[in-house]
Each structure stands twice: as structure tokens, then as C-alpha cells.
Amino acid sequence: MRWCRFRVGEKVSYGLVEGDEVAQVMGTPFGRHRRTGTRLPLSEVKLLVPCVPPTFYAAGVNYMDHVTGTAALLGRSAEPPAKPDIGYRANNALTGHGDPIVIPGDATQDVQYEGELVVVISKQAKDLREDQVWDYILGYTIGNDVSERTWQHGDRTLWRAKNADTFKPMGPWIDTEADPAEMRTTVRLNHRVVADFATNNMIYGIATYLSVMTKYITLYPGDVVWMGTDGIPQNMKPGDVVEVEISGIGTLQNPVLAEGT
Numbered sequence: 476m477r478w479c480r481f482r483v484g485e486k487v488s489y490g491l492v493e494g495d496e497v498a499q500v501m502g503t504p505f506g507r508h509r510r511t512g513t514r515l516p517l518s519e520v521k522l523l524v525p526c527v528p529p530t531f532y533a534a535g536v537n538y539m540d541h542v543t544g545t546a547a548l549l550g551r552s553a554e555p556p557a558k559p560d561i562g563y564r565a566n567n568a569l570t571g572h573g574d575p576i577v578i579p580g581d582a583t584q585d586v587q588y589e590g591e592l593v594v595v596i597s598k599q600a601k602d603l604r605e606d607q608v609w610d611y612i613l614g615y616t617i618g619n620d621v622s623e624r625t626w627q628h629g630d631r632t633l634w635r636a637k638n639a640d641t642f643k644p645m646g647p648w649i650d651t652e653a654d655p656a657e658m659r660t661t662v663r664l665n666h667r668v669v670a671d672f673a674t675n676n677m678i679y680g681i682a683t684y685l686s687v688m689t690k691y692i693t694l695y696p697g698d699v700v701w702m703g704t705d706g707i708p709q710n711m712k713p714g715d716v717v718e719v720e721i722s723g724i725g726t727l728q729n730p731v732l733a734e735g736t
Contacts, residue, residue: 477725478504478614479648481520492517492648504613504649505597505696523571525616525649526595528699531569533591533620533637534684535560537677537703544707559679559687564620564701565638572646575732578713579639582623586731587708589620590662590719591701592674594681595649600694605682611694612681614651615658617727618701619644619719622708644719644729645699653723655681663718664709672705674721 477492489504490497497515502508504526536542536556543553570576578586597613620643627636637643658674679687684700711717713733720726 476614476651477648478525478651479646480523480525482523483515483520487523490515490520503697521571522573522647524569524645525647526697526699527566527569528697529695530698531564531566531643532688532698533562533564533701534679534703535562537679538672538705539676539678540672540705541703541707542678555678559684561684561688561700562633564643565634567640568638568643570641570644570729572644572727573729574644575641575730576619576621576644576711576717577641577732577734578711579623579635580734582639583625584710584712585624586711587622587624588662588664588669588711588717588719589622589704589708590660590670590721591618591620591704592655592658592660592721593618593645594685594700594702596694596696596698596700598696600685600689603686603689605686608682608685611685613696614649615653615655615721615724616645616649616699617647617719617721617724618699619717619727619729620701620704621711644727646727647725650724653721657723659722660705661720662706662708663720664711665715666718669709670704670706676705677702 489500499511499513593616595613600611655675662670715731718728
């Protein structure tokens with residue numbers, strides 16, 4: 476099953492993507508819902524971010540090739556994280572499939588993609604054991620954790636480096652049946668493959684992250700957890716198109732624009 480969130484005219488609805496059509500749903504995937512009987516061509520609806528999370532979480536460094544590659548660039552030893560480390564992102568940064576990533580006018584050239592698996596929480600969760608985690612996941616979508624690296628290194632927090640408007644494309648839908656163990660993440664910049672890795676090859680897996688998180692915080696329906704990226708991202712520039720494909724889910728595609736264009 477693939478849940479989407481879409482707009483036709485001024486009306487925003489949830490729906491189920493079935494082939495090249497969307498079956499409109501009354502309600503949400505996080506509560507009571509029913510089909511309305513309305514079916515629309517997928518090509519005629521505007522896909523939005525598949526959910527607006529109550530809280531937007533992001534795993535810290537979580538792939539070893541990313542650790543070693545970054546360490547080599549910075550001239551330091553490669554040290555994997557000692558424990559799962561979680562951060563926060565801002566909803567203002569969310570943007571949907573097909574929408575532009577807009578680079579602020581005073582950004583440097585060091586604006587980079589990060590293709591990530593996104594876990595979508597289905598119900599309230601607290602103090603989960605690792606073997607319980609899977610019962611609290613609605614499904615998975617795709618994220619592009621756009622980052623301005625100069626700001627990231629220079630600011631005390633990541634408030635603009637990670638959270639500038641449009642810096643968090645997410646979509647195109649939530650797949651409830653995809654299996655992380657079978658996934659592969661491929662990132663293309665202008666149709667050229669720039670990253671390709673086994674999605675589940677994480678330092679700390681989904682079950683570990685959610686179990687550790689829920690020891691201290693309560694997760695709620697619709698919360699999302701972005702699980703990190705692998706490899707060494709490259710710079711993007713206005714005029715580029717970036718695609719993040721995760722097998723079993725689909726492809727998230729966004730053009731890159733300069734502010735004011």
C-alpha cells in the first residue's frame with residue numbers, strides 16, 4: 476500500500492496510489508479512514524509531502540563509508556559514533572516531490588544533497604524493545620537532507636544549514652510494505668549516479684534507534700525519523716536536478732533553483 480497526500484485545486488486529501496491513479500481517502504493513515512470512491516489520474520494531482528510530522532527527527536552520522544570519507548576530507552581519524560545520536564529538523568524546510576530546492580542568495584557553493592530513508596511512525600510509542608519497533612512503523616518514504624556545509628561548520632546550531640526553507644524534500648509517498656533489508660539507495664545528480672549503497676547498511680539500525688529514542692521520548696503518529704546517508708555528497712547548483720531512489724519505495728526528484736529566480 477502506498478499512502479500519498481495530494482492537492483487538487485484548493486483541496487488537500489490523503490490517497491492511495493494504485494498504478495497510475497490515486498484513490499481519494501477521507502481521514503488519515505494514522506486514524507480512521509475510508510475510501511471516498513473518487514479516483515484521479517496520478518498525473519493530474521499535485522503530490523505534497525506525504526505527512527506533516529508532529530516532530531521531525533534525524534539520525535546523526537549513521538553509515539561507515541560516510542564516516543571514513545568525511546574523515547579523509549578533513550584530515551582526521553575515522554571514528555564511528557559511540558551511540559545512536561538523534562537531532563531535530565524543522566517543518567518549514569519540508570517540500571514535496573517535484574518542488575524546487577531553493578538556494579538562498581547568500582549561501583556558498585557548498586550546498587549538498589543527502590539521500591535518506593525516512594521512517595514514518597504509525598502510533599504512540601514509548602519504551603519499545605527492539606523486537607517491538609516494527610509494530611509502530613506505518614511505512615517508509617524518501618528524504619533529501621540538503622545541507623549548506625559552510626553554515627553547518629560555522630553556526631552554533633543547524634538552524635539554517637539544515638533547516639532553510641525547501642531544504643528537506645520528502646516523498647513521493649509512504650510505502651507500507653517495503654522491506655529495509657531489501658532496499659538500495661541511489662542518488663542521481665543530473666541523471667548521473669553519484670551515490671549507491673545498501674540502505675540497511677547502517678551503523679545503528681532502525682530498531683536500535685527507535686528503541687533508544689523511546690526510552691526518553693514518546694513518539695507520536697506521523698512523526699518521522701530520517702536515518703542518515705552514506706558516501707560523500709557533492710555540491711549542487713542552480714539548474715541541477717537531484718533524484719533519490721530507494722528500491723521498494725520509488726523516486727524523489729527535485730530541481731535546484733537560486734533564490735529569486
